[in-house]
Amino acid sequence: MIAEELKDLIKRALEALGLEMPNEIHLEHPDELVRGDYATNMAMVLAKRVGKSPHELAEIIIAKLEESKPETVEKVEIAGPGFINFHLSLKFLTNEVERVLKMGDDYGRNQSRQGQKIIIEFTDPNPFKEFHIGHLMSNAIGESISRLIAATGAELKRACYQGDVGMHVAKTLLSLMELPDDALPVQAPLQEKAAFLGDAYAKGSNLYESGEGEKQKAGDLNKKIYDRTDPKVNKLYDWGREVSLEYFETIYGKLGTKFDHYFFESEAGPYGKGVVEEWLEKGVFEKSDGAVVYKGDEEEGLHTRVFINSQDLPTYEAKELGLAKIKYDKYPYEHSLVITGNEINDYFRVLLAVMGEVFPNLAAKTTHLGHGMLRLPSGKMSSRTGDVITAESLLTEVRSKIAPKIVDRGLTEEEKGIIAEQVAVGAIKYSILHQAVGGDIIFDLENSVSFEGDSGPYIQYTYARARSVLSKAKGLDPNLDIEYPSNAGPLGYSMSKSSECHVERLLYRFHEIVAQAATDYAPHQLCTYLHQLASAFNTYYGETKIIDEDSDSSYRLALTAATAQVLKSGLHLLGIAAPEKM
């Protein structure tokens, strides 16, 4: 790692000068590429203690650095208020281009979590309800974080937790029970069956809200769902559950997620209830108004939460508590990541406090990540009112906007269809992933679905463009083995326009970005980087003829190939496909 090398270099220089060692050697990328590749603020940090001005101290440090400057560094200079800027050498930059080509898909991966068992839970749709755009959001984030973590060498397992019991199921059955026996569309295509169920849920919810009698009925149904004493309820339930799960599987396929484990509330519920009852006796929980609750420490901002309600049924809290243990029994993880909507952030804090008492070893290994809501300009979307945007409908909408834009490049209709789907998924996923996890995403169906600029299709387009150039370079191989004139240019070679330097100066950063994004669970860092790289390449493309008669053409092709590789790898880590043509 070049960054580690530089830190080491700085450290040795500071030691040699007898300077007090700071806690950390701080190294960053200057915000503008022309300033250099790395910068350290050590002179500014240490200046006061030494009693010198930052500039004076920087000069001294630089003089020391110059004594043992490695060949990866072109020059070291003082800049601004006292930064020490490092410019990497052409040799390093071109070596790195070569490394990208040699390592291919492995470039950017690291071994920081080698062999660690990590389980990540996300998407979590509920059978009997729609797979809506909120689930799409959870899936996009979870899948990308999964891939980032896997890229650090972990043994990662994807888990999906699905609510196959509970009031939402009772509501759906509330409306299904009113239908004649032969009303289920058992012969219909899967998608229609799923839509039928979604519709039934919406109707059931409205019924539920219509009066106390209906609420009572739903409550009774909920009991029957648990105890399985009513044949008609069982039949409707089993049919609905199967339809939902089968349908969800088709969506996971489209989105590119393959789960390793499925967990269900029907399993976590009884188990979690048992755990709560056991610890009720041990004093962790207490009874209150017929329910079993955990009294959170209000001084720590924790709420009191119900774990078993007064009807003796486990709530989501008890289920999730049980789930933590069920997961561990299935896959003894070193870390467990749970991705949900951020409206349960406070609740999860309580859950972690409970886990700290009940399963202390698991609590320490669990991290909750709350994401925001996918909002439409009109406000929060809801599945309770039936006014819900399903993932399917959004995908169809976006695909229909993309399809006409696909230029005829000798593709078959089928190929065009696949590309339209890949670009649509890319557009949606990127719009979710390009901002920090946690906040709401404003998704304007009519106006904001943009395929230009900072978007998934822009990155995909740039990749396809680079691949196109490479495929047209018949007889020319990407090749780094060429001579550079040493007489011109700030970097020592004249063929380099500034934009080309930019591409090279960004390429080697890929593995740093991957490592950081994986550590921070922050796919948006990768999006920002990929957009920057694609933009730099497009500028380069615009002002340079890559395939030409001159002797440097093979190097330009190598740079193009390396860019394509990193874009492809980066898109993969976002969970987005990289079509060869579009």
Next chain:
RNA sequence: GCCCUCGUAGUUCAAUGGAUAGAACGGCCCCCUCCUAAGGGGCAGAUGCAGGUUCGACUCCUGCCGAGGGCACCA
């Protein structure tokens, strides 16, 4: 009322305590006899308010104003 999160160009977002606060969309002006114009080049435009800490604050602390979420039997 209490707790959490968040206020950055007209809009949607970036910015491990660093340099001239970056993009994208929208607006205006240019660029296809040339490898994919879903592209490129240029112009205009922003840190809610008031203090504090620091060599240095969008970032940390305090207060105020504003937005979203949560505050026991939904998930």
